[in-house]
Amino acid sequence: MYVVSENSKFAGKRYAKDGDTAVILIFDVNGYIAGLQAGREADGVMENVFFGMGVHYWYNIQKDMSCDDFFPMFLLYNNNKLDGLGWAFGTDLPSPRYEHPDSSTFEEFMDPVPECLSYQGRLSTMHIYMSNPLLNFC
Incomplete structure (x- = not known):
């Protein structure tokens, strides 16, 4: 306990x-x-700053990983405080509610970028903020 x-x-x-x-x-x-x-061990958490969206924390991403092991959720921090979370689905879902980054932009919010994602085409991502995202300066 x-x-x-x-x-x-x-x-x-x-x-x-x-x-x-x-x-x-x-x-x-x-x-x-x-x-x-539900909890997960925090080993292998990687971060990457995306100005205007916050610091993205990804669980255990590696350049040579299988996309079957890609954890589709990330945490967003601003000024060292948890400020949101997001989903990154390895497919192009047809809703305008999602963002649709293509592989040429992955390095802006992931480091390292898993090679397997380059074969996925576009991702579908959604950011959920707990404050005004216009104030996210990392």
């Missing part, structure tokens, strides 16, 4: 069976189950 300080805005307790953070039960300060959390 992990106890979070009551002074924290995330007060309560978390339980990870046998230390496995794949599924964590979150209890509120009254002892009721308040939610579930």
